[in-house]
Amino acid sequence: xxxxxxxxxxxxxxxxxxxxxxxxxxxxxxxxxxxxxxxxxxxxxxxxxxxxxxxxxxxxxxxxxxxxxxxxxxxxxxxxxxxxxxxxxxxxxxxxxxxxxxxxxxxxxxxxxxxxxxxxxxxxxxxxxxxxxxxxxxxxxxxxxxxxxxxxxxxxxxxxxxxxxxxxxxxxxxxxxxxxxxxxxxxxxxxxxxxxxxxxxxxxxxxxxxxxxxxxxxxxxxxxxxxxxxxxxxxxxxxxxxxxxxxxxxxxxxxxxxxxxxxxxxxxxxxxxxxxxxxxxxxxxxxxxxxxxxxxxxxxxxxxxxxxxxxxxxxxxxxxxxxxxxxxxxxxxxxxxxxxxxxxxxxxxxxxxxxxxxxxxxxxxxxxxxxxxxxxxxxxxxxxxxxxxxxxxxxxxxxxxxxxxxxxxxxxxxxxxxxxxxxxxxxxxxxxxxxxxxxxxxxxxxxxxxxxxxxxxxxxx
Amino acid sequence: xxxxxxxxxxxxxxxxxxxxxxxxxxxxxxxxxxxxxxxxxxxxxxxxxxxxxxxxxxxxxxxxxxxxxxxxxxxxxxxxxxxxxxxxxxxxxxxxxxxxxxxxxxxxxxxxxxxxxxxxxxxxxxxxxxxxxxxxxxxxxxxxxxxxxxxxxxxxxxxxxxxxxxxxxxxxxxxxxxxxxxxxxxxxxxxxxxxxxxxxxxxxxxxxxxxxxxxxxxxxxxxxxxxxxxxxx
Amino acid sequence: xxxxxxxxxxxxxxxxxxxxxxxxxxxxxxxxxxxxxxxxxxxxxxxxxxxxxxxxxxxxxxxxxxxxxxxxxxxxxxxxxxxxxxxxxxxxxxxxxxxxxxxxxxxxxxxxxxxxxxxxxxxxxxxxxxxxxxxxxxxxxxxxxxxxxxxxxxxxxxxxxxxxxxxxxxxxxxxxxxxxxx
Numbered sequence: 034x035x036x037x038x039x040x041x042x043x044x045x046x047x048x049x050x051x052x053x054x055x056x057x058x059x060x061x062x063x064x065x066x067x068x069x070x071x072x073x074x075x076x077x078x079x080x081x082x083x084x085x086x087x088x089x090x091x092x093x094x095x096x097x098x099x100x101x102x103x104x105x106x107x108x109x110x111x112x113x114x115x116x117x118x119x120x121x122x123x124x125x126x127x128x129x130x131x132x133x134x135x136x137x138x139x140x141x142x143x144x145x146x147x148x149x150x151x152x153x154x155x156x157x158x159x160x161x162x163x164x165x166x167x168x169x170x171x172x173x174x175x176x177x178x179x180x181x182x183x184x185x186x187x188x189x190x191x192x193x194x195x196x197x198x199x200x201x202x203x204x205x206x207x208x209x210x211x212x213x214x215x216x217x218x219x220x221x222x223x224x225x226x227x228x229x230x231x232x233x234x235x236x237x238x239x240x241x242x243x244x245x246x247x248x249x250x251x252x253x254x255x256x257x258x259x260x261x262x263x264x265x266x267x268x269x270x271x272x273x274x275x276x277x278x279x280x281x282x283x284x285x286x287x288x289x290x291x292x293x294x295x296x297x298x299x300x301x302x303x304x305x306x307x308x309x310x311x312x313x314x315x316x317x318x319x320x321x322x323x324x325x326x327x328x329x330x331x332x333x334x335x336x337x338x339x340x341x342x343x344x345x346x347x348x349x350x351x352x353x354x355x356x357x358x359x360x361x362x363x364x365x366x367x368x369x370x371x372x373x374x375x376x377x378x379x380x381x382x383x384x385x386x387x388x389x390x391x392x393x394x395x396x397x398x399x400x401x402x403x404x405x406x407x408x409x410x411x412x413x414x415x416x417x418x419x420x421x422x423x424x425x426x427x428x429x430x431x432x433x434x435x436x437x438x439x440x441x442x443x444x445x446x447x448x449x450x451x452x453x454x455x456x457x458x459x460x461x462x463x464x465x466x467x468x469x470x471x472x473x474x475x476x477x478x479x480x481x482x483x484x485x486x487x488x489x490x491x492x493x494x
Numbered sequence: 495x496x497x498x499x500x501x502x503x504x505x506x507x508x509x510x511x512x513x514x515x516x517x518x519x520x521x522x523x524x525x526x527x528x529x530x531x532x533x534x535x536x537x538x539x540x541x542x543x544x545x546x547x548x549x550x551x552x553x554x555x556x557x558x559x560x561x562x563x564x565x566x567x568x569x570x571x572x573x574x575x576x577x578x579x580x581x582x583x584x585x586x587x588x589x590x591x592x593x594x595x596x597x598x599x600x601x602x603x604x605x606x607x608x609x610x611x612x613x614x615x616x617x618x619x620x621x622x623x624x625x626x627x628x629x630x631x632x633x634x635x636x637x638x639x640x641x642x643x644x645x646x647x648x649x650x651x652x653x654x655x656x657x658x659x660x661x662x663x664x665x666x667x668x669x670x671x672x673x674x675x676x677x678x679x680x681x682x683x684x685x686x687x688x689x690x691x692x693x694x695x696x697x698x699x700x701x702x703x704x705x706x707x708x709x710x711x712x713x714x715x716x717x718x719x720x721x722x723x724x725x726x727x
Numbered sequence: 728x729x730x731x732x733x734x735x736x737x738x739x740x741x742x743x744x745x746x747x748x749x750x751x752x753x754x755x756x757x758x759x760x761x762x763x764x765x766x767x768x769x770x771x772x773x774x775x776x777x778x779x780x781x782x783x784x785x786x787x788x789x790x791x792x793x794x795x796x797x798x799x800x801x802x803x804x805x806x807x808x809x810x811x812x813x814x815x816x817x818x819x820x821x822x823x824x825x826x827x828x829x830x831x832x833x834x835x836x837x838x839x840x841x842x843x844x845x846x847x848x849x850x851x852x853x854x855x856x857x858x859x860x861x862x863x864x865x866x867x868x869x870x871x872x873x874x875x876x877x878x879x880x881x882x883x884x885x886x887x888x889x890x891x892x893x894x895x896x897x898x899x900x901x902x903x904x905x906x907x908x909x
Contacts, residue, residue, distance in 0.1 A: 095535030159598015159638030
């Protein structure tokens with residue numbers, strides 16, 4: 034490579050060694066971590082089987098609150114899955130130079146959050162074992178599912194998004210898998226050889242690879258937008274006061290991106306600590322993620338206020354019953370939501386010092402996701418608990434079954450991530466290298482600046 | 495379209511005794527879930543007598559509203575079911591519920607503004623000899639399945655069968671649901687709107703008539719007659 | 728293009744930097760060797776024209792667009808067939824309810840496009856070849872140390888020797904000829 038660029042300065046071997054540490058070195062803590070997470074997941078599975086055999090009555094659900102913790106978690110995890118799409122796809126297309134170290138982590142998060150989130154429609158079914166009635170397959174009774182139902186739109190959308198994001202993740206890994214193939218032996222080498230599918234790195238291959246990556250990124254963004262819109266339409270299509278709102282689609286998408294970025298910050302901070310990636314994941318990256326988070330705080334606040342104002346002002350009697358409950362029984366939840374989503378992050382994220390402090394940003398990202406979980410709870414539960422006929426009003430609180438499965442979902446997500454980081458390259462080595470290859474130092478008078486080159490566009494010479 | 499069944503509930507005659515509820519439970523294999531489950535909001539009765547308190551000047555009076563399934567003509571519960579477990583029965587112009595197709599997403603229950611749909615939170619058991627009271631004309635629902643008032647469709651179908659065998663139409667009053675049959679003051683009137691001579695076709699013209707939550711556009715076939723106010727009442 | 732029976736001969740040489748590799752490529756082109764017979768192996772993508780060019784057109788995006796429409800047709804067909812084959816009235820809506828059809832059509836269209844991107848790009852890049860695996864592809868794992876490998880497809884004999892000489896002169900290391908395909 035050129036003698037001057039950052040890649041040749043740091044050396045590819047050393048870089049690879051640092052970035053692939055998670056694959057090569059397995060400590061005792063990894064085994065303990067996997068054991069602990071697996072135990073929680075297995076407990077949750079056992080609890081789910083208990084629920085399936087006994088009935089949904091083991092949850093805290095009732096009339097009129099027929100949807101509770103499981104649907105909150107469904108929306109929450111699908112929201113978290115928007116992390117990868119935003120970071121990876123949008124930053125790729127806009128050619129943001131700082132994206133490289135965050136790409137793989139974010140893309141993996143999308144796939145895993147979708148996997149976890151996609152389980153909840155199955156978990157919340159009354160007759161889970163008959164879930165296949167929703168699959169449109171020809172059968173001897175001539176039955177088909179009802180595509181007018183938003184739940185079927187969910188099925189189509191989540192299937193498409195899961196397929197797309199898995200392909201996106203896999204495709205993005207191909208050069209790194211090729212690198213790993215050439216640097217490993219034994220079963221790993223076999224695995225990577227198969228997955229790398231013969232990628233060698235010829236000029237022709239790189240050029241087509243770049244076109245395909247861009248195409249994937251362009252395609253996955255509208256899918257992500259449509260997925261969370263469709264999830265929001267599970268509520269917006271219903272005749273439930275507080276749900277039937279036209280703003281739900283963009284509101285939910287904004288909220289999803291918000292919780293997605295917060296989740297990326299959380300995961301990246303953990304990865305950085307665990308695999309000692311301080312050289313690659315610098316405060317500058319977290320500063321930029323923090324700025325994105327700040328933007329989303331504002332956007333979320335804008336959407337929420339619009340929604341709140343409309344209901345408050347119109348004072349339609351059924352909606353008013355729901356909104357009043359925010360000041361009474363649901364006041365603690367409401368206070369938590371507004372604080373965690375807006376009042377705490379907004380002033381803090383305005384300060385560069387805080388954005389560049391990784392511990393501070395980590396805590397803020399957790400607070401944001403607590404706030405976003407609470408926001409989903411506040412959308413789903415009060416609207417059902419205080420709906421049309423006051424005679425049936427009833428509160429809801431999740432039971433130990435729902436809480437176990439909640440814990441299980443977090444553990445499952447973490448477990449998928451831990452296993453992924455052990456077997457697959459968790460840092461986008463090739464993207465990082467490419468970024469460094471294009472970065473040189475340029476002297477401007479008394480200062481030295483990093484200068485990043487990129488291929489000329491069509492209207493440039 | 496063989497029938498357009500409709501129901502009119504006269505709130506002036508209704509005393510809130512709850513006999514209709516008991517009749518419905520007896521007719522439709524409805525389980526008794528116990529006090530604890532009722533406290534949790536899991537009552538299984540298809541018909542409810544909702545009691546509201548109305549304050550007028552110095553007086554506080556109860557208002558009894560008997561709420562069966564409205565059998566909406568534009569039923570919001572139908573369109574959200576992903577598996578067509580509920581749809582519009584064209585023969586009887588009511589809302590059909592298919593237990594063995596239901597997968598239990600409970601979306602229909604969320605979309606019902608009248609909250610008439612009930613969910614089987616557990617499997618139910620009838621201790622001997624109570625299991626002998628179960629009607630063979632309809633199923634005992636398993637856990638995970640939605641259910642609701644059907645206007646006693648097993649009776650409607652049996653009526654059609656009997657009349658068909660005898661080569662005639664169903665007579666007015668021949669086929670009525672358990673609640674209408676039992677109501678001591680006769681507050682529940684049930685019949686076929688396609689028959690201009692039927693009692694329900696006359697009663698439904700009453701100027702006291704209103705429907706619940708009409709602004710939602712669900713077109714319920716269950717109407718109510720306003721309670722009469724005035725001296726001596 | 729070569730005979731089916733014979734495998735190609737490729738001359739490879741390792742270069743330390745883009746500038747040196749560019750000089751080597753220039754020397755090869757002036758041999759003369761056609762541009763489509765010269766390529767590089769590198770661990771990071773090199774800008775087009777830096778060392779060599781990829782002149783062959785990239786066609787698979789058209790396939791992606793085409794399969795978007797195939798997916799749309801599949802989604803449209805799925806919703807239409809399920810509506811008509813099992814016509815039940817729900818909420819008084821017409822049997823052929825259009826807005827849900829739009830949503831399902833869109834999602835399946837995107838699915839078609841995404842799958843076509845993967846399959847089309849694999850074919851274009853030359854990955855996961857199930858047929859023609861017997862042909863050996865040239866490769867050198869030292870690209871991961873930062874080296875750029877310049878490769879040229881040559882005829883046996885004179886062309887081969889001149890290519891090797893050209894690479895050595897411009898600073899190529901471990902210049903050799905191998906049987907294989909670019």
